[in-house]
C-alpha cells in the first residue's frame with residue numbers, strides 16, 4: 061500500500077538534512093508503529109508524505125498503491141486516500157468546524173468523480189461519528205480547533221479521519237495530550253476503521269497507545285533512518301529500557 | 312518640514328485657484344429651497360479649498376482625480392445577470408448616471424416614511440418636506456468639517472441637484488434600496504441624501520451600483536433617540552470608476568447607527584464616515600469589506616473614519632477588512648475622539664488587510680484622542696499574508712488550493728460581514744464575495 065524507498069529529505073531553507081534514507085512499507089490491513097527519540101524525523105516523514113512546503117526530497121520515492129505521492133499536490137494525495145492526523149492540529153479562526161468537514165468531504169468526493177454529500181445525510185453522519193468520539197455539538201459549531209483543548213484537537217483529527225475514510229492513515233502522536241478515557245475513545249475510533257484494505261502508520265512515544273491499537277510491526281527511527289524493525293515486543297522493549305540499548309546495538 | 316511663509320502663501324493661492332477653476336466648470340444650482348444651505352456650503356468650500364496631497368488626511372490618497380474638472384471616461388460595466396439585493400423585498404429607487412429615474416423606480420410611498428426627490432423639493436415653491444429638510448440640509452456635513460476639512464462633502468452640498476430626502480416616523484415596512492446605474496461613460500454624478508429618523512423610528516437603506524464614471528455622494532443621517540438605522544451598500548464592480556462618499560451621522564440617546572460597505576475593485580474609492588454619538592447610550596457600528604485586484608486597473612481604496620463620543624455610555628465599533636492583490640493599495644484612517652463628558656465609552660476599532668502578494672500594500676493610521684477618564688477603547692491594525700499553515704491543513708484534507716484560499720479569505724472578511732444584522736443580507740454579501748474571489752482566484 062504505502063511504499064517508501066530510500067527517502068532523503070533536507071530543509072529547503074538551510075540545507076539541513078533530516079531524513080537520510082528511509083525505507084518503509086505498510087501493507088493493506090496492517091498497523092505499523094514508528095517510535096524514536098525526539099527530533100529523529102518522524103513528523104518530518106509524515107509532513108513530506110502529505111506534501112507540506114519547506115522540504116526538498118533529494119533522493120528516493122514514496123508511492124501509495126503504486127502512484128508516486130511526491131509528485132502530487134497535497135490535495136491530490138488526500139484524494140488518493142492519504143490522511144495525516146497532525147501532531148499539532150491547526151487552528152483556523154473564522155472557518156466553522158462543520159463547514160471545514162463538509163468542504164473537505166465534498167472536495168474529495170468531487171476529486172474522485174463522486175456526487176457531493178447531501179446536507180441532511182452529512183449532518184447525520186457527523187453527529188453519529190462525533191458522538192462516538194465524545195465531541196459535542198457546540199464543538200462542531202466552533203471555528204476549527206480554535207479554543208479546543210489539546211485532547212479535543214486530537215479527537216477532532218480522528219473525527220476528520222472517520223469522515224474522510226482514507227485508505228492510508230498516518231497518526232502523528234495522536235495520543236499525546238489525551239487523558240486515559242480520551243485515549244480509549246481515539247483508539248476505538250481508529251480500531252473501528254481497521255479493515256483489510258486500509259493501512260495505518262502510528263507515530264507514538266508510548267506503549268500505552270499500542271495497548272489499544274495493536275500494531276503488527278514496530279519501527280524505530282533514529283537520526284533520519286529506520287534503524288530497527290520488529291514485532292510488538294519492540295515497543296515493550298523501548299518502554300522498558302529506552303532507546304539507548306537499541307541505538308547502541310545498531311550503531 | 313517647516314514651510315516658509317512665502318511657500319505657504321503660494322500654496323494657498325494655488326489651492327484657491329484650483330478650487331475656483333473646479334467651481335467655474337460646474338453648473339451651480341440657483342435659488343430654490345436649499346439656496347441658503349448651498350450658498351453656505353460654497354463659502355465653506357472656498358474657505359477650505361479642494362484637498363491636496365500635502366493635507367494630513369490626503370497623504371495616502373491622491374485627490375487629483377477627484378479634483379479634476381471632469382472624470383476620465385469609463386466604459387460602463389455590463390449589467391450582471393443576478394442583480395444584488397434582487398431577492399430582497401425592498402422599495403427600489405433607481406438613479407441613472409446620478410439622476411433619479413421615476414419610470415424605473417417604485418412609487419415613493421410607503422407607510423411610516425416620507426420620501427421626496429431632492430430636485431423636486433428644491434424647485435417647489437411649497438413642499439411638505441421644506442419644513443424639516445430646509446434647515447437640516449447640509450447641517451451635519453457642516454458640523455463634520457471640524458476639526459478635519461472634508462472639501463468634497465461641502466462641494467457636494469453646494470452642487471448636488473439630485474438625491475432623496477427621507478423622513479421616517481415609524482418602522483419602515485421594507486428597506487429603501489437605491490440602485491445606481493451607470494450608462495454614460497462620461498457621467499460625473501453627485502448625489503445628496505438627507506435622512507432623518509424620528510424618535511424610535513427604524514429604517515434600512517441599501518445602496519448598490521457604480522453610478523457613474525465618477526461619483527460623489529453625501530448621506531446625512533440624523534438618528535433621533537431610540538431610533539435604529541441600518542445601511543448596507545455595495546460599491547459596484549466597474550474597476551475603472553472613481554468615487555468618494557461621505558456619510559455623516561448624528562446618533563441620539565439609545566439609538567443605533569449601523570453601516571456596512573462591500574467594495575469590489577475600483578480605481579479609486581474614498582469612503583468617509585463622520586459620526587457623532589450625541590445622546591447617552593447610543594451605538595455606532597461601521598464595517599467594511601473590500602476586495603481589490605489591481606490586475607487590469609490599479610486599485611486604491613481608502614476608508615477614513617471619524618467617530619466622536621460626545622455623550623456618556625455610548626459604544627462604537629469599526630471593523631474594516633481588506634483583501635489586496637496585484638499592487639492594490641488599501642488605506643485606513645480611523646479616529647475615535649472621546650470628549651470629556653463621554654464617560655463609560657466603549658470604543659473598538661480594528662483594521663486589517665490580507666495581502667495576497669508582495670506588490671500590494673496597506674497604509675493605516677489609527678488614532679485615539681481621549682479626554683474622559685473612565686473609558687474602554689481598543690484599536691488594532693494588522694496586515695499580512697494568507698496563513699500558510701492553515702492553507703496546508705485544508706489542502707491535506709483534500710480541499711484544492713484555490714478553494715482553500717477562498718475559504719480562508721472569506722473567513723478573514725467574516726468579522727466585517729458579521730456586523731450585518733440581517734441574515735439574508737449577510738448571506739447576499741457573502742455570496743457576492745465568494746463569486747468575486749472565485750473570479751479573482
Ligand SMILES: Nc1ncnc2c1ncn2[C@@H]1O[C@H](COP(=O)(O)OP(=O)(O)OP(=O)(O)O)[C@@H](O)[C@H]1O
Nearest residue numbers: 071078096097098099100101102103104105114147
Ligand atoms: N522547518 C524546520 N526548521 C528547522 N528545523 C526543522 C524543521 N522541521 C524539522 N526540523 C528539525 O528536524 C528534526 C526532525 O524533526 P521532527 O519534527 O521530524 O522530529 P520528530 O521525530 O517528529 O520529533 P518529536 O518526537 O519531538 O515529535 C529536528 O531536529 C527538527 O528540529
Ligand SMILES: [Mg+2]
Nearest residue numbers: 102103104147
Ligand atoms: Mg514529531
